[in-house]
Amino acid sequence: MQVPAQFEYFKATSVDDAIALLTRHGPESFLVAGGHSLLPMMKLRLAEPETLIDINGLDDLAVIAVESDRVRIGAMVRHSALLASPVIAEHFPILTDAERVIADPVVRNRGTVGGSLCQADPSEDLSAAFSAMRATAVIRGADGERQVPVREFHRGPYETAVEHEELLVAVEVPILAGSSSAYAKLERRAGDWAVAAAGAMLRLDGDTVAEVGIGLSAVGASHFVAPEAEDLLRGGPATDDAFVEAGRLAARHCSPSADQRGPVDYKRHLAGELTTRVLRRAARRSRGEEA
Amino acid sequence: MTAVGEPGVQDPSVQIHAADETPRGYGAMKRKEDARFIRGRGQYVDDVVLPGMLHGAVLRSPLAHARILSIDTSAAEAHPKVHAVITGETLAGLGLAWMPTLSHDTQAVLATDKVRFQGQEVAFVVADDRYAARDALALIDVEYEPLDPVIDAKRALDPDAPVIRTDKDGKADNHIFDWESGDRAATDAVFADAEAADDQLVVVQDMIYPRVHPAPLETCGAIADMDPVTGKLTLWTTTQAPHAHRTLYALVAGLPEHKIRIISPDIGGGFGNKVGIYPGYVCAVVASIVTGTPVKWMEDRSENLMSTSFARDYHMRGEVAVTRDGRIRGVRVHVLADHGAFDATAQPTAFPAGFFGVFTGSYDLEAAHCAVTGVYTNKASGGVAYACSFRITEAVYLIERMVDVVAHDLGIDPAELRMRNLLRPEQFPYQSKTGWEYDSGDYPHTLQVALDKAGYAELRAEQADRRRRFEAGEPVSLMGIGLSFFTEAVGAGPRRSMDILGLGMADGAELRVHPTGKAVLRVSCQSQGQGHETTFAQIVAQELGISPDDIDVVHGDTDQTPFGLGTYGSRSTPVSGAATAMVARKVRERAKIVAAAMMEVSADDLEWNDGRWQVAGDPDASRSMADIAMAAHSNLELPDGVEGHLDATCVYNPPNLTYPCGAYVCLVEVDPGTGAVDVRRFVAVDDCGVRINPMIVEGQVHGGLADGVGMALMQCIAFDLDGNCLGGSMMDYLLPTSLECPSWELGETVTPSPHHPIGAKGVGESATVGSPPAVVNAVIDALAPYDVRHADMPLTPAAVWCAAQGNPLRPDLGIT
Known part of the structure; x- marks a missing residue:
C-alpha cells in the first residue's frame, strides 16, 4: 500500500480564502482540485507538500x-x-x-x-x-x-x-461563428497518457481557410501549438492536400522524445497523421458533412 | 458500523443464488464465495488486524548493480515511532541473510555485499504504523559504489560481462544452466534432409516473449505473529502454496514445523506471483521474533511490479523443417532464458525450463529438440508461472507463431496448414517426441468448431475485399485473422518425476460428513479467485448425491487442511479435484456398508442410483446420504470391523498430467496510419474435459483471454541500459481494460481425461496460454500488405507501425 508523507489539510471556503491560505502557508502549500495527479504523486512520494488546500468546495x-x-x-x-x-x-x-x-x-x-x-x-x-x-x-x-x-x-x-x-x-x-473543430488522440490503452494528440479549429470562408488553430500534445510542441502549419493553411485552400501538407509541417516542427510509447520518428509521424485527420474532420463538420 | 438485522444490511449467511438454481452436482451455479466478496466481507491479508500489531516497510535499491559500502540506520532508529531496523548484517547474524529459492539457487533476503537489481531489498523498518515506517526509510543512509549492470540478456554471457553472482564461490560468468529436451541427432538429421531436398525447406524465426508481470490485484504481504510463550509462529500470508511454505520456513529458519501455522485467507489473484517466498515475508517473521509483537508487511504496487516474480523473458529461435506441400517434419528451438539476478523460478526440480518441452505443440512430428540456456541479469528474479503452466505459454507461443511463419513462407492458409499437421484422434494417447504422453483430444474437431463459429471462410472473403480497397488507396483499416491451436499440460504431477525442492506433487483431501448429512471438505490447494469453494463442493455433491450448499470447503490454513503442493499450473482440479472425488468415493463406499446394515441386506446387493444407495432392482428400498450419515453416528449395529462414521481421507498421486487443448480465432483491425490495433472479435473453443461448473470455466477463460490481449498488445516490463525498470507502476505497466476487450465468443468440445477420476483436465491457464499467439498472428496477418513476417509483443501502436516500416522494435529494452 502506498502511503503519503504527513501534511496539513485546509478546506478553502472561497477563492480569497484559498489565496490567503496559500500566502500564509508558503511555497510548500499545494492546491488540490480533483487530485487525480497530485494524490498519486503524493502516494509515490514524488510530491510531499507540507500543506494541502482543498478547493473542491468552491x-x-x-x-x-x-x-x-x-x-x-x-x-x-x-x-x-x-x-x-x-x-x-x-x-x-x-x-x-x-x-x-x-x-x-x-x-x-x-x-x-x-x-x-x-x-x-x-x-x-x-x-x-x-x-x-x-x-x-x-x-x-x-x-x-x-x-x-x-x-x-x-x-x-x-x-x-x-x-x-x-x-x-x-x-x-x-465563440467563432461558422467555425468547427475536432480532436484526436492515440493511446496504448484507454487511460494511458497520449502517445500523441492533435486538435484543430477551422473557420472556412467558402473553400478558403479563414481562421485556423492547431494544438498538439505529447510531442514536445512549444506551447502545445503548431504555428507553422497554421500559417500554411491560413488564407489558403481548404483541400485535402493542404491538410496533408499541414500535417507534414506540424510533424517537422514538433520535438517529441522517445519513451515506451514510441521512438521519435514514430511520434513525429503520428503528430502529422493526427493533425491531418483532425483538420479533415473539422472541415467536414464545418461543411455539415459530419456531426 | 452497521450490524446484521439493521435496515439495509443483509444477512451474509444468505446464499445469493436461490436454492432451485443449485445443481446437485455439476452444472452452472453461482459461486458460494461471492456472497461475501460482493458484500465486502472478504478477508484478505491486509484486512487482518492483530492487537499491538506493528508495521514493516522495505528499503529498496535505486540501482541495478552496486556494491554496498555502508548502511547507516541510526537516524531511522532514532525516529520516535520506529521499533527496529533490520539490515542484511542483522540477518547474517541469524544465518538468514540468504535463503534458498525454488530452483536450488540462493537469494538475498536483505543485501549484504551488493545489490543486484533495482528494487532489491536492503533494509526493513518496523514502526507503529505504515506511515512512520515509510517516513523512516528516508532516514536510512546507504552508500553505494555503482557497478556496470548486465541488462541485455544477449550480452550476459559475453566474456567481458560483469559477474553478477560474485557471492557464489568461483563464479566467473552469468551462466545458470543448459538444459535440453528431445533427440538432437534425430532432429538434426531431419533438418539436414530438409535442407538438401528441393521439395522441402527450413523456416527460421527469432522471437522474444518479453518479461511480463502477473500483477495480481492484491499485492504480496504477510503478518507474522510469533507467540513468545508457545513458540508458535502464525503467518497470514499471500501464498498459493501454504503447505509448501510451511515446510520451507521449517527447513530454512529451523522452526519446528508443527509450530508453524500458515494462513492464506482470501487471496486477490495469484497467477504464479504468490508461489515463492519473498524477502518481505522473512523480514516480517524476523521482526516479529525481534519485537515480540505481530508485524504486518504489505508491499505497494511498485514494489510488487519491480521486485516480485516476473514471468517469461524468453529469447527464442524457432526452426521448422517442412515439406513444400505443408507437412511439418521437425522443430528445433534455441532459447536464451533471462532469469534475473537470482534463479528463483518456480517449477519442478528436474525442469529448469519448466514444461517448455511441450514446444512440439499439437502436431505430429518426426523429430524435435530444444536447448535452453539460463542466464543471470541485473533484473528482478522469478520466472514463475503467470498463468503459464510452467513455461507452456512460451512453448505454445513459439510453435503457434512458427506455424504462421511457415504458412506465410509457403503461401498456405494457416487454418489449412494446421489441419494438415494436427494430431489425429486415433493417435491418443500420444507419445510426443520430447517425452510427454498426451492423454486425449480430438484436435481437428476442436479446430473445426472454432473455424465454424468464427465463420472463417466469410472472414477471409471480407479480408480479401478489404485488402483490395486498401491497395486501391481507400482509407480503410487492415483486417487480420489469427489462429492458435494449443495443447496445455497441467496438473503437476506424478510423484515419481515431479517435486518442488524435494516435495512430491501429490495432494491430500479430507472429507467429514456430519450426522445430519452436511459435509466439510478440507483441501490443501488455496483459491485465489478460481472458485474452489463452489466447484469442489460440486465434486463432492456429484459423488454423494447431496447439495453443494450443504458442503463447506476449508482451505488456506495449514492447521486445518491436509498437506499438498498448492494452486498453480492449473493443478487444482487435476490434482486436488481428483483427491476430492476419490475421498468422496471412499465416503460413499463406507456409506454403502452402513446403508446395508440399515436395510438389513448384503452390501453386495446395493447399487448407487440417483444419489442414493438402493437395493438392486427395488427403487423403494434406498437410503440417502443424510439418512446414512445419521445412522453411521447412531447406535445402529454395524458389521464387525466397521468403525462407524463416514469420514475419510486420501492422497492423490496423479498418474500423468492432463492435456487440455483449444482452438482460438482472433480478428483485429489495424489502423495503418497509426499502428493502433483493435480486437474486433475473439472466438475461443476450449476442451478442458468434463466441466464441473461451466460458468466458472467460462469466467476463467474470459480472464485468460483478457490477459492474452494484454500481453500481446501492451503489457511488458522493459529495462533501460542502466537497469531502470520501465514497468514499475500501473502508469507504465499497462493492464488491459474492458475497452480493449471484445465480447468474447466461447465454445467447447469435451474430451474427458481417461486417467482423471472425473475426466476433468484443468482450465485456469488455458486462455492465457492460447490467446497471445492468436492475437499476434492476427496483427501480423493484417500487416500482409507490408510483407511483415514477424514482430515481437507487445504490439503497441509504435511496435506495429515500426514493424510495417521494416524497422521492428526490441521490446525488452527501453525505446531510444
Missing part, C-alpha cells in the same frame, strides 16, 4: 457560462461536466472529442479543467485543445484578476503562468 468555480462571444469554463468544472455539456458540444466539438478520451470515467468524474491545465503535463489534452481555440486563462490573485492567453500560459513542463499566491479561476473560449 462551487462558483464549477460553472459553464455562455457570455455573448465566449464561453467561460470555471476551473473547477469536472471533466465529466464538460463532456456532458450541450453548450460545449455545440460550440467546441474539439473539447467534447478531447473529453471523451481523457483518462476514464472515474477520473473524469473527479478531475477538473483547471487542475489539468495547472498540472501542465506535457501530454495533457485540454492544453492542446484550448490552445487550438486560442482560449484565455483567467487568473486571480490578491490584487484581482488578470488574463493570459492559453498559448502563453505554459512556461515548460509542469510550469505555468500561475504564481504561487494565485488561482486559475476560469478559461474563456471565444
Whole structure:
C-alpha cells in the first residue's frame, strides 16, 4: 500500500480564502482540485507538500457560462461536466472529442479543467485543445484578476503562468461563428497518457481557410501549438492536400522524445497523421458533412 | 458500523443464488464465495488486524548493480515511532541473510555485499504504523559504489560481462544452466534432409516473449505473529502454496514445523506471483521474533511490479523443417532464458525450463529438440508461472507463431496448414517426441468448431475485399485473422518425476460428513479467485448425491487442511479435484456398508442410483446420504470391523498430467496510419474435459483471454541500459481494460481425461496460454500488405507501425 508523507489539510471556503491560505502557508502549500495527479504523486512520494488546500468546495468555480462571444469554463468544472455539456458540444466539438478520451470515467468524474491545465503535463489534452481555440486563462490573485492567453500560459513542463499566491479561476473560449473543430488522440490503452494528440479549429470562408488553430500534445510542441502549419493553411485552400501538407509541417516542427510509447520518428509521424485527420474532420463538420 | 438485522444490511449467511438454481452436482451455479466478496466481507491479508500489531516497510535499491559500502540506520532508529531496523548484517547474524529459492539457487533476503537489481531489498523498518515506517526509510543512509549492470540478456554471457553472482564461490560468468529436451541427432538429421531436398525447406524465426508481470490485484504481504510463550509462529500470508511454505520456513529458519501455522485467507489473484517466498515475508517473521509483537508487511504496487516474480523473458529461435506441400517434419528451438539476478523460478526440480518441452505443440512430428540456456541479469528474479503452466505459454507461443511463419513462407492458409499437421484422434494417447504422453483430444474437431463459429471462410472473403480497397488507396483499416491451436499440460504431477525442492506433487483431501448429512471438505490447494469453494463442493455433491450448499470447503490454513503442493499450473482440479472425488468415493463406499446394515441386506446387493444407495432392482428400498450419515453416528449395529462414521481421507498421486487443448480465432483491425490495433472479435473453443461448473470455466477463460490481449498488445516490463525498470507502476505497466476487450465468443468440445477420476483436465491457464499467439498472428496477418513476417509483443501502436516500416522494435529494452 502506498502511503503519503504527513501534511496539513485546509478546506478553502472561497477563492480569497484559498489565496490567503496559500500566502500564509508558503511555497510548500499545494492546491488540490480533483487530485487525480497530485494524490498519486503524493502516494509515490514524488510530491510531499507540507500543506494541502482543498478547493473542491468552491462551487462558483464549477460553472459553464455562455457570455455573448465566449464561453467561460470555471476551473473547477469536472471533466465529466464538460463532456456532458450541450453548450460545449455545440460550440467546441474539439473539447467534447478531447473529453471523451481523457483518462476514464472515474477520473473524469473527479478531475477538473483547471487542475489539468495547472498540472501542465506535457501530454495533457485540454492544453492542446484550448490552445487550438486560442482560449484565455483567467487568473486571480490578491490584487484581482488578470488574463493570459492559453498559448502563453505554459512556461515548460509542469510550469505555468500561475504564481504561487494565485488561482486559475476560469478559461474563456471565444465563440467563432461558422467555425468547427475536432480532436484526436492515440493511446496504448484507454487511460494511458497520449502517445500523441492533435486538435484543430477551422473557420472556412467558402473553400478558403479563414481562421485556423492547431494544438498538439505529447510531442514536445512549444506551447502545445503548431504555428507553422497554421500559417500554411491560413488564407489558403481548404483541400485535402493542404491538410496533408499541414500535417507534414506540424510533424517537422514538433520535438517529441522517445519513451515506451514510441521512438521519435514514430511520434513525429503520428503528430502529422493526427493533425491531418483532425483538420479533415473539422472541415467536414464545418461543411455539415459530419456531426 | 452497521450490524446484521439493521435496515439495509443483509444477512451474509444468505446464499445469493436461490436454492432451485443449485445443481446437485455439476452444472452452472453461482459461486458460494461471492456472497461475501460482493458484500465486502472478504478477508484478505491486509484486512487482518492483530492487537499491538506493528508495521514493516522495505528499503529498496535505486540501482541495478552496486556494491554496498555502508548502511547507516541510526537516524531511522532514532525516529520516535520506529521499533527496529533490520539490515542484511542483522540477518547474517541469524544465518538468514540468504535463503534458498525454488530452483536450488540462493537469494538475498536483505543485501549484504551488493545489490543486484533495482528494487532489491536492503533494509526493513518496523514502526507503529505504515506511515512512520515509510517516513523512516528516508532516514536510512546507504552508500553505494555503482557497478556496470548486465541488462541485455544477449550480452550476459559475453566474456567481458560483469559477474553478477560474485557471492557464489568461483563464479566467473552469468551462466545458470543448459538444459535440453528431445533427440538432437534425430532432429538434426531431419533438418539436414530438409535442407538438401528441393521439395522441402527450413523456416527460421527469432522471437522474444518479453518479461511480463502477473500483477495480481492484491499485492504480496504477510503478518507474522510469533507467540513468545508457545513458540508458535502464525503467518497470514499471500501464498498459493501454504503447505509448501510451511515446510520451507521449517527447513530454512529451523522452526519446528508443527509450530508453524500458515494462513492464506482470501487471496486477490495469484497467477504464479504468490508461489515463492519473498524477502518481505522473512523480514516480517524476523521482526516479529525481534519485537515480540505481530508485524504486518504489505508491499505497494511498485514494489510488487519491480521486485516480485516476473514471468517469461524468453529469447527464442524457432526452426521448422517442412515439406513444400505443408507437412511439418521437425522443430528445433534455441532459447536464451533471462532469469534475473537470482534463479528463483518456480517449477519442478528436474525442469529448469519448466514444461517448455511441450514446444512440439499439437502436431505430429518426426523429430524435435530444444536447448535452453539460463542466464543471470541485473533484473528482478522469478520466472514463475503467470498463468503459464510452467513455461507452456512460451512453448505454445513459439510453435503457434512458427506455424504462421511457415504458412506465410509457403503461401498456405494457416487454418489449412494446421489441419494438415494436427494430431489425429486415433493417435491418443500420444507419445510426443520430447517425452510427454498426451492423454486425449480430438484436435481437428476442436479446430473445426472454432473455424465454424468464427465463420472463417466469410472472414477471409471480407479480408480479401478489404485488402483490395486498401491497395486501391481507400482509407480503410487492415483486417487480420489469427489462429492458435494449443495443447496445455497441467496438473503437476506424478510423484515419481515431479517435486518442488524435494516435495512430491501429490495432494491430500479430507472429507467429514456430519450426522445430519452436511459435509466439510478440507483441501490443501488455496483459491485465489478460481472458485474452489463452489466447484469442489460440486465434486463432492456429484459423488454423494447431496447439495453443494450443504458442503463447506476449508482451505488456506495449514492447521486445518491436509498437506499438498498448492494452486498453480492449473493443478487444482487435476490434482486436488481428483483427491476430492476419490475421498468422496471412499465416503460413499463406507456409506454403502452402513446403508446395508440399515436395510438389513448384503452390501453386495446395493447399487448407487440417483444419489442414493438402493437395493438392486427395488427403487423403494434406498437410503440417502443424510439418512446414512445419521445412522453411521447412531447406535445402529454395524458389521464387525466397521468403525462407524463416514469420514475419510486420501492422497492423490496423479498418474500423468492432463492435456487440455483449444482452438482460438482472433480478428483485429489495424489502423495503418497509426499502428493502433483493435480486437474486433475473439472466438475461443476450449476442451478442458468434463466441466464441473461451466460458468466458472467460462469466467476463467474470459480472464485468460483478457490477459492474452494484454500481453500481446501492451503489457511488458522493459529495462533501460542502466537497469531502470520501465514497468514499475500501473502508469507504465499497462493492464488491459474492458475497452480493449471484445465480447468474447466461447465454445467447447469435451474430451474427458481417461486417467482423471472425473475426466476433468484443468482450465485456469488455458486462455492465457492460447490467446497471445492468436492475437499476434492476427496483427501480423493484417500487416500482409507490408510483407511483415514477424514482430515481437507487445504490439503497441509504435511496435506495429515500426514493424510495417521494416524497422521492428526490441521490446525488452527501453525505446531510444
